[in-house]
Amino acid sequence: MDEYPKSVELKDGSMVNLRIMTDDDLDDMISFFQSIPDEDRLYLRSDTRNPDNVRRRFGNLNYDNMFPILAIAEDEIIGIATLFRAEFGWMRNLGEIRVVIANKYQRKGLATILIRELFFHALSKKLYKIQAELMDTQASAMAAVERLGFHKEATLHKHVTDVRGVRRDLVIMSLDVEELWYLMEDHIKTRDFRIH
Numbered sequence: 001m002d003e004y005p006k007s008v009e010l011k012d013g014s015m016v017n018l019r020i021m022t023d024d025d026l027d028d029m030i031s032f033f034q035s036i037p038d039e040d041r042l043y044l045r046s047d048t049r050n051p052d053n054v055r056r057r058f059g060n061l062n063y064d065n066m067f068p069i070l071a072i073a074e075d076e077i078i079g080i081a082t083l084f085r086a087e088f089g090w091m092r093n094l095g096e097i098r099v100v101i102a103n104k105y106q107r108k109g110l111a112t113i114l115i116r117e118l119f120f121h122a123l124s125k126k127l128y129k130i131q132a133e134l135m136d137t138q139a140s141a142m143a144a145v146e147r148l149g150f151h152k153e154a155t156l157h158k159h160v161t162d163v164r165g166v167r168r169d170l171v172i173m174s175l176d177v178e179e180l181w182y183l184m185e186d187h188i189k190t191r192d193f194r195i196h
């Protein structure tokens with residue numbers, strides 16, 4: 001977390017700031033989610049036009065089970081990527097990533113940058129695996145995570161219902177982080193970050 005805030009360059013040469021979300025960002029998050037167009041909103045878990053849903057998800061932040069990185073340009077939130085994880089139980093070493101990028105900033109490499117940030121966070125927390133749960137129709141999101149090394153792990157048929165009420169397959173894309181622990185510096189390697 002010490003490395004934030006930091007600046008990153010998008011494909012078009014524009015600079016974006018990355019920082020960890022705090023409780024003070026909640027109102028801006030509500031505005032950000034309200035600005036998401038319908039075609040992107042289709043794929044979000046809950047109706048984010050309702051501020052209560054955003055407050056429920058992002059209020060009272062606990063970074064151990066939810067690690068949200070914000071991308072900021074011109075003082076506005078333009079993207080958010082979150083790593084969700086269970087604090088205890090049999091899924092404690094599994095992280096789930098969710099990303100949303102403002103329409104105007106899509107196809108500039110921002111999701112790729114943010115997912116990579118979450119990957120390194122998962123690595124530092126010694127998670128075993130990270131995954132993205134997507135509907136079968138989310139071709140762009142699938143392509144984005146595939147390029148980062150995720151692969152299709154499972155398809156659960158007619159498992160979820162989209163906002164139009166249509167039953168869809170749920171596709172689980174995953175990346176085994178444990179296999180990549182060797183990337184960590186020696187001093188991190190010797191410590192045990194796992195939650196017991």
Ligand SMILES: CC(C)(COP(=O)(O)OP(=O)(O)OC[C@H]1O[C@@H](n2cnc3c(N)ncnc32)[C@H](O)[C@@H]1OP(=O)(O)O)[C@@H](O)C(=O)NCCC(=O)NCCS
Pocket residue numbers: 040041043044097098099100101102105106107108109110111112113132133138139140141143144145147
């Ligand atoms: C999916 C999403 C996060 C991608 O964000 P992004 O910042 O545009 O992604 P990137 O620019 O990093 O794109 C990485 C790669 O993904 C693929 N991709 C991204 N958007 C795409 C699109 N609309 N059509 C086809 N491929 C696409 C491409 O392979 C792209 O690489 P390229 O631009 O070099 O060809 C964004 O479209 C979004 O917020 N969608 C709505 C919410 C959502 O579906 N979230 C995913 C849940 S995990």
